[in-house]
Amino acid sequence: MRKMIALLACILSICAHGMENNCWSITSYGTRINLIKGDITDAGDRVDAIILGYHQQEKFREFSLARTMEADHIGTMYICESNIYLNSNDYDSDSNDEYPLFTPGGYEVKENFVYLPRKNPIKKKIECQLFMIAEPCIKNLEHEVVSYYKLCDGRHFENRGNEALKEALKDLDICYQKLLNATKNFKTRPIKKISLSILGVEVGVPWDKAGEVGVKAILKFIKNNRGPYDCIELFVKKRFEFSLYKLLLIKQSGLMDNILLMYNAARSDSGTNFALLPRELIGYIAQLI
DSSP states (O other), X not given: OHHHHHHHHXXXXXXXXXXXXXXXXXXXXXXXXXXXXXXXXXGGGTSSEEEEEHHHHHTTSOEEHHHHHHHOBTTOXXXXXXXXXXXXXXXXXXXXXXXXXXXXXXXXXXXXXEEOOOSSOEEEEOSSEEEEEOOOOEEEOGGGOEEEEEEETTEEEEEETHHHHHHHHHHHHHHHHHHHHHHHTOSSSOOOEEEEEOTTTTTTSOXXXXXXXXXXXXXXXXXXXXXXXXXEEEEESSHHHHHHHHHHHHHHHTHHHHHHHHHHHHSTTSOOGGGGSOHHHHXXXXXXX
């Protein structure tokens, strides 16, 4: 019984690593994943690249809805100047409030569908390479109808209702595949450590669905491509996001399955050789899963 308690305590201590600093980490197939609640610009001095949503950043500027939605194929990658725009209150966003429904402009809609820039944005320069990717935007229309509009292969498409969400999530998965492969194959200099925010949550994609797609895509890439990245950092702004994405990482990485497997294998009555191992060795194996 004492072995079981020690084993679970060891594994759970790994799960809770860094929680007091709004940071939680897990290692999957040799790549460390850091979940961080904070300002993504702080990562600029410790990672090789930061990846952000193009449309999320464009909300800070004044531009035409038609121009932006029609000019950018979803999944288009941009190599950008090393400047990131933030809300003035993004530095200390400790809210549990969900992201609001997205309308053209975020704050105000005009008849000509012009985005208004966010109020008092802050521009911060980062030291590492900055990439942006054109992510899906789901627009909230009247009578609780949502719309997803995109350009693909030179043609315009619009989906509404349930089909809008379904199509946007499919394209969101494609965005993660493209950005992970693009930075992996970046020719100018090797990129082994990257930071990114969960795409889509600030431009209309439901935060829980966006998080599920993002976490699943990252873990799948790591499993199928061993070694391209030493570390991937996921940045969130709100407490509920931190809790949700930590749970998604635990669930989708198989950590809980490994814990239960080791618990059953280490039981003295399990009849396995694993149960005969010293407690210290069991603890070491637990740190490797």
